[in-house]
Amino acid sequence: MRTVAVAATDGMLHFELALAHEVFGSAPAALPGPWYDVTVCGTHPVRVGRFLVEPDDGLDALARADTVIVPALADVDADPPADLVEAVRAAHDAGARVVSLCTGVFALAAAGLLDGLRATTHWAHTDQLAARYPKVTVDPDVLYVDNGTVLTSAGKAAAMDLCLHLVRRDHGSAVANVVARRLVVPPHRAGGQAQFVTTPVPARDDHPLADLLPWIMARLDQPLTVEDLARRANLSSRHLARHFHAVTGTTPLKWLMAQRIRRAQELLETTDDNVDTIAAAAGMGTATTLRRHFHRALGVPPDTYRRTFRA
Template sequence: MHAVAILALDGVLPFELSLPGQVFGTTGRLTGRPHYEVRICAPADTVATSPEHGGFRLHAPYGLEAVAEADTVIVPGHSGFLDPVPHAVREALVTAAGRGARLASVCVGAFTLAATGLLDGHRATTHWQHADELARRHPRIEVDGTVLFVDHGHLATSAGIAAGLDLCLHLVRRDLGADVAAATARRVVMPLQRDGGQAQFIEHPAPGADGTALQPTLDWMERNLHRPLTLADIARHAAMSIRSLNRHFRAQTGTTPLQWLLRARLHRAQQLLETTGLAIDQVADRAGFGTPATLRHHFHRLTGTTPQAYRAAFTPSAGTRGRSASADIAL
C-alpha cells in the first residue's frame, strides 16, 4: 500500500493538514479497497494548529521516521513558515527524497520544502502573496506565482490552500488513472481541473504612482480608459515628448505607458465583470478594449482565465444584484 506522510509542524494550517487525507482516503471508498495509507507525522507527540484559524492541539500518531519511510510526503503550510526549519525535519525530508519518495507542498509549505535545497534548479509555486519572498530567499528556485501547481514527478508544489486539492487530485490521477481521479473529484465536489491559474486571484490594485509628477496624467488616463489612447495622446497630455514620457513612466511607475494602460483597463474590466450585468461586448467597450475578442485575448493572457469564467467565479449571487441566472449563462 502507498504510504502518504502528512507533515504536521507546530502552527500547521488545519485545512491543509486534512485535505490530502480527504482526497486520498476517498479513493478507497470509491474503488472498494484502500490504495493509500495516510499518516499524520510530527516532530513531537502533539502539535498545535495555527491559532488564527481556531487553534487546537492534536495527537500525531507518527514521528519523523514515518516521513523518511513514506512513498509520498505532503508538506502543508504552517504559521511559522518564515522561521528556520528544524534540522530533524530537513533531514527527514532529504532522506525521503533520497529513497525515491515523492515530495509535495501545499501553499507556503513550499518554504519548508525549499529549505532542504531539493527545489533548487526547479520551477516551483506557492501562494501568490508570498511568491516574491520565496524567490528572494531561494534565488536558485524558479518561482512561478501564477500557476495552481507544478509537478516534476518526484517534486511538486501547489499554490494557496484550495490549490492543494487540485494537486492531490492530480497525484491521484497519476497513480490510479483519470476515472478514479474524476470520481474522487465528484465526491469532494471539485472540478478535476480548474480553468486558469492563480493569476486570476491575485489582487491587482488600480495602477497608480501617488506623489509623482505623472499623477495628473495617470488620473486623466483612468478617466479616459474607454478612449483609444495612443502614446502621442498621453505624451501630449503630459507635455512631454514620447521619448521623455517613456523614460519618466519607467522611472516613476516601473512600466511603460501602454503596459500601465493595459493593466488599468484589465482592472476596469474586472470591476465591471464583478459588479455589473453588462454583456461582454459592453465590458470590452467601457474598459477600452474595443472588441470582445481583444478583451478575451488580453484577459486570458494576464489572468489565465476568460472574462466569463472570471465573472462566474467572482460575481456575488444573482439575488444580490437582481440579475437572473439565465443572464449569467447567456454571457
C-alpha cells in the same frame, strides 16, 4: 504510490493538513484497485491552528513513505523546523515523492530539494521565497508545479488542485473526477493557470460564458474556432478572450484544448475505442494530432496512458 505520509509540526495551518488527509485518506466508492494508506507523522502532539493533532508515527516515518505531504507553515519569517527539514530531505533521498502545499515549500527549499527547479507558493510569499532561496526558480503565476518527484502548490484551493492532480497521476482522470465530485470541487484545473486574475470572477452564473461553456462541452467532437465561440456568445473575439481570462484564468484555445485532453483521457480509461475514434470524439481530428497534444500535456502517449489506467 500506496503510502502517503503527512508531516505535522507545531505552527502548521490546519486547512492544508486536513485537506491532504481528506483527499488521500478517504477511498472513493467502487474503487477498482487499492487506495492510499495515510499516516500523520510528527515528533509529538502538535498544535495546528486551534487544533491539537496526535501523530500516528514519528517524522522518521516520512522516509518509509511513497509520497510525503508537507502542509503550509504559518510563520514563513522563521526558518522551518530543523527536524522537519532533515526528515523531508531523508524522505527524498529514500525515493519518496515530496509535495508541499502552500508555504510548506519553505521546508522543501531549506532541504535543498528545489535547487535548480521551478517552484511556487502562495502569491503573497513568492518574493520572500525567491529572496531567501536564490537557487530556486520561483513562479508566482501558477497554481502548482510538477517536477516529477518534487511538487509544489500555491495556497488553499490550489493545494486541492495539486492533490487531485496527484490522484489523477496515480489512478487516472475517472477516479480523480469521482473524488472531486465527492468534495464538490472542479475536477481539474491545470497547474499553469494563474493564481489570481485582475478582473474579478463573476459571483453568479449569469456571466457571459455561463451558456457558452456547456455548449462547448457538448461539441468537443466538432471543429471550433475562437470566432465560432465569439459568435455563439455574441461577443467580439477580443471581449471573449477577456471574459475567458476572468472566468477560467486562461485563453479560449488553451481551455478548449484542456477539455479535449480530458475527454481523451476519460475515453482511454473507460472505453475500448481505438485512438483514431477517440481522436475524433475529442475533436483532435487524427490520431497523430491527438498523440502530439496528449504527449505534450501529459508526458506519455495515449497507448501508454491507457495501459497504465486500464490495468
